[in-house]
Amino acid sequence: MPTLVLIRHGQSEWNKKNRFNGWIDTKLSDTGKQQAILAGQLLQDQGLTFHRAYSSVLTRTIMTINRVLETLGQTYVPQEKTWRLNERHYGILQGENKEAMRAKYGADQVQTWRRSYRVLPPEVAAIEPTVTIDGRRYPAFDARYQNLPFADLPKSENIHTTEQRVQPFYEEKLLSELRRGHDVLVVAHGTSIRALTKLIEGLTPEEVTKVEIPNGQPILYDFSNDLTMKQKTVLTADAKD
Numbered sequence: 001m002p003t004l005v006l007i008r009h010g011q012s013e014w015n016k017k018n019r020f021n022g023w024i025d026t027k028l029s030d031t032g033k034q035q036a037i038l039a040g041q042l043l044q045d046q047g048l049t050f051h052r053a054y055s056s057v058l059t060r061t062i063m064t065i066n067r068v069l070e071t072l073g074q075t076y077v078p079q080e081k082t083w084r085l086n087e088r089h090y091g092i093l094q095g096e097n098k099e100a101m102r103a104k105y106g107a108d109q110v111q112t113w114r115r116s117y118r119v120l121p122p123e124v125a126a127i128e129p130t131v132t133i134d135g136r137r138y139p140a141f142d143a144r145y146q147n148l149p150f151a152d153l154p155k156s157e158n159i160h161t162t163e164q165r166v167q168p169f170y171e172e173k174l175l176s177e178l179r180r181g182h183d184v185l186v187v188a189h190g191t192s193i194r195a196l197t198k199l200i201e202g203l204t205p206e207e208v209t210k211v212e213i214p215n216g217q218p219i220l221y222d223f224s225n226d227l228t229m230k231q232k233t234v235l236t237a238d239a240k241d
């Protein structure tokens with residue numbers, strides 16, 4: 001009976017600063033690194049041997065998955081990094097402080113941009129390869145996207161458009177591994193995990209807008225061999241004590 005584990009990356013430097021990350025390639029904070037190790041420790045008790053591990057191409061999920069697998073003693077597990085698991089592109093909000101955006105546009109508007117299924121945050125005007133924020137340069141789009149047609153790079157995404165690009169990964173990669181009875185680890189982002197949750201649990205657009213995914217908390221789905229979902233378990237540090 002296959003098991004799927006979903007983990008949102010540990011706290012990023014910009015989660016800590018209350019800034020929108022989106023496709024900007026931020027790193028884990030010290031807390032985020034600890035959360036990744038703790039996620040590995042929580043999984044240790046489950047006796048899982050992963051056949052395959054997937055992350056996005058953003059550093060915060062890669063730093064997380066490496067720590068999780070190292071804690072589990074399973075660094076040998078074949079890993080694939082895919083842009084399809086990236087965080088939603090947050091348009092003009094990327095790099096901005098959430099409180100400052102609420103002051104500028106109003107709390108309701110910002111919350112709609114953050115959680116609406118179909119409303120898109122305002123698009124970035126032009127696609128630049130890098131962005132400079134507070135004097136530090138971040139890659140916005142770089143070599144990791146070289147096989148993607150430039151026109152396909154998003155200027156903004158909502159839950160719906162994120163789901164559209166997560167769906168081929170879900171159907172072609174994830175389900176085919178689970179169908180073979182394989183245990184799979186996926187480390188992704190708030191909105192790419194929302195999209196996966198909708199696809200796995202058959203949620204409505206309304207229901208998926210309510211789903212919150214904390215950093216570094218393993219979500220286990222146990223399936224029967226015909227891929228009927230048997231059980232969903234969220235592992236927390238409290239449950240370990």
Ligand SMILES: O=C(O)[C@H](O)COP(=O)(O)O
Pocket residue numbers: 019020021022087090114189190191
């Ligand atoms: O991209 C981001 O900054 C994070 O996913 C958090 O976004 P959220 O707070 O709107 O979920």
